[in-house]
Amino acid sequence: MRVVWLLLSLLVAHLVLANRSGHAEDVWPQLTMLAVQGTALWAVFMRYKRSPTLIRLPWLLLALAVLMQVLWGSTNLLTTVLGDKGGYLSALATVFSSLYVIPCIFMVSRSFVRNEPRAVAVLDLGMSCVVAGLLYEFFTQMLSGPLAKDPSSIYIVLYQADAIDFSLAIMAILRLLGARSFRWRFFYYAASSYLLVNAIVATVYNRVELHGLPWWAGSLIDIPHALLALVATRQPPRWLRAYRPSLVVSQTIASFAPIILSMMVVVLGVSMTRISFVLGLSTACASVLFYGLRVAFIQSRHMDMQRAGDLSALRLEQQVGRDPLTGIANRATLDTRLREALQEGQRTGQCCSLLMIDIDFFKQYNDSLGHVAGDACLVSVAAALSSQLRACDLVARYGGEEFVVVLMDASAERAVEAGRRMAGVIERLDIPHRCSPYERITVSIGISTQTPDILMDPVFLLEEADRALYLAKNNGRDRVEVADEVR
Numbered sequence: 001m002r003v004v005w006l007l008l009s010l011l012v013a014h015l016v017l018a019n020r021s022g023h024a025e026d027v028w029p030q031l032t033m034l035a036v037q038g039t040a041l042w043a044v045f046m047r048y049k050r051s052p053t054l055i056r057l058p059w060l061l062l063a064l065a066v067l068m069q070v071l072w073g074s075t076n077l078l079t080t081v082l083g084d085k086g087g088y089l090s091a092l093a094t095v096f097s098s099l100y101v102i103p104c105i106f107m108v109s110r111s112f113v114r115n116e117p118r119a120v121a122v123l124d125l126g127m128s129c130v131v132a133g134l135l136y137e138f139f140t141q142m143l144s145g146p147l148a149k150d151p152s153s154i155y156i157v158l159y160q161a162d163a164i165d166f167s168l169a170i171m172a173i174l175r176l177l178g179a180r181s182f183r184w185r186f187f188y189y190a191a192s193s194y195l196l197v198n199a200i201v202a203t204v205y206n207r208v209e210l211h212g213l214p215w216w217a218g219s220l221i222d223i224p225h226a227l228l229a230l231v232a233t234r235q236p237p238r239w240l241r242a243y244r245p246s247l248v249v250s251q252t253i254a255s256f257a258p259i260i261l262s263m264m265v266v267v268l269g270v271s272m273t274r275i276s277f278v279l280g281l282s283t284a285c286a287s288v289l290f291y292g293l294r295v296a297f298i299q300s301r302h303m304d305m306q307r308a309g310d311l312s313a314l315r316l317e318q319q320v321g322r323d324p325l326t327g328i329a330n331r332a333t334l335d336t337r338l339r340e341a342l343q344e345g346q347r348t349g350q351c352c353s354l355l356m357i358d359i360d361f362f363k364q365y366n367d368s369l370g371h372v373a374g375d376a377c378l379v380s381v382a383a384a385l386s387s388q389l390r391a392c393d394l395v396a397r398y399g400g401e402e403f404v405v406v407l408m409d410a411s412a413e414r415a416v417e418a419g420r421r422m423a424g425v426i427e428r429l430d431i432p433h434r435c436s437p438y439e440r441i442t443v444s445i446g447i448s449t450q451t452p453d454i455l456m457d458p459v460f461l462l463e464e465a466d467r468a469l470y471l472a473k474n475n476g477r478d479r480v481e482v483a484d485e486v487r
């Protein structure tokens with residue numbers, strides 16, 4: 001409430017002082033105008049300080065834009081006090097007016113996403129500076145160069161300034177409509193209110209100035225600044241919280257926002273052809289090049305991200321079906337692949353064998369050497385089993401110290417051979433086991449086989465192999481038994 005009273009007093013004081021002096025550009029009216037601008041700057045700066053990190057930069061940019069206006073006002077005040085013999089102060093005022101567009105362009109065109117390549121931010125900053133440089137050159141040449149004699153020059157300058165001011169305002173409104181987070185909506189609400197009212201005021205002020213500034217004209221400049229100070233210090237309106245654009249709208253607006261930067265450079269380039277054809281043409285070309293580079297950088301980042309995404313999806317897919325300790329297939333993969341293998345075997349008329357492999361006296365191994373050694377032993381056994389398989393076979397950890405091997409195109413005899421070979425390989429690992437009568441790690445294997453004439457249920461095949469394994473254990477371990485012989 002105090003800010004409202006302060007602003008009201010300043011606005012009234014400005015009008016009264018200007019009216020009494022009869023001149024908009026006297027010291028006291030200009031000082032009150034600076035006080036209004038200063039209040040806006042303070043209000044925006046406070047928002048910047050209080051905002052969370054992600055939204056701080058845009059508030060800072062808005063504060064910088066207002067600062068340029070304050071510097072422009074201060075330069076005009078200095079001109080009133082000191083005079084401007086060499087025209088340096090009015091040149092400086094033009095510099096500040098041109099610099100004002102840099103933060104404005106930046107805040108309406110940037111996407112402010114964290115994963116944007118740094119090169120894009122550098123490009124945007126570079127192009128914003130190009131816009132400011134071109135504006136300065138254009139205004140200076142048109143207003144004090146040889147072209148200043150042409151009566152139409154001043155109108156061209158005015159239209160150019162209007163085009164820039166209104167483009168910024170429209171873009172800020174679009175960003176407001178496309179902002180999905182309330183904090184961003186609030187920022188663009190403040191920025192668009194300021195830029196739109198500023199554009200309207202500038203249009204009126206510049207035209208009024210053509211015929212000599214009336215005493216009240218300076219107060220026009222107070223309006224956008226007072227509005228900004230109010231918006232930044234007061235509670236946001238309710239509709240701002242309620243409104244929420246769809247993701248499509250939001251993404252479309254954010255992706256198209258940078259186009260304003262290129263458009264401004266093209267428009268300025270076209271206007272510059274009046275002063276120098278070569279400069280105008282090169283500017284327009286630079287704009288196309290800039291936009292192309294920008295798209296290329298962003299696309300390359302997206303491709304990197306997509307590659308990384310694909311890779312992690314692949315890794316995830318692989319991990320989901322794998323046993324985390326041994327890296328071989330897990331029970332879930334075994335269930336699917338075993339069913340497929342049995343169907344495939346029946347379809348192609350081939351036998352399909354299943355080997356259930358269990359490490360002997362593993363509890364004692366664990367108890368004597370600890371679980372870490374037990375884990376290492378499981379990893380070695382899994383690797384040894386894997387090394388014995390063809391590409392079409394499968395080894396999976398069935399649970400605990402039990403493994404299952406599925407052999408395609410393998411009769412019971414071939415499965416026994418393979419089982420013995422695997423048991424031999426594990427023995428040759430020569431993992432010492434003090435508590436085993438064999439003094440090293442050995443395995444017992446139970447085998448079941450599906451013949452081509454009948455499609456067996458995977459659970460049944462597993463039970464058969466388990467029964468054979470039970471027999472192998474009972475018969476003294478470190479051996480291979482076949483289910484058919486068990487029945």
Ligand SMILES: Nc1nc2c(ncn2[C@@H]2O[C@H](COP(=O)(O)OP(=O)(O)OP(=O)(O)O)[C@@H](O)[C@H]2O)c(=O)[nH]1
Nearest residue numbers: 358359360361362363364366371374375400401473
């Ligand atoms: N280190 C380790 N041990 C495991 C893991 N999973 C199961 N075990 C252990 O494996 C042992 C299995 O013991 P048992 O089922 O009695 O089998 P065994 O001692 O090998 O006896 P037999 O099979 O009859 O020779 C238990 O001590 C479990 O704690 C694992 O992931 N890591």
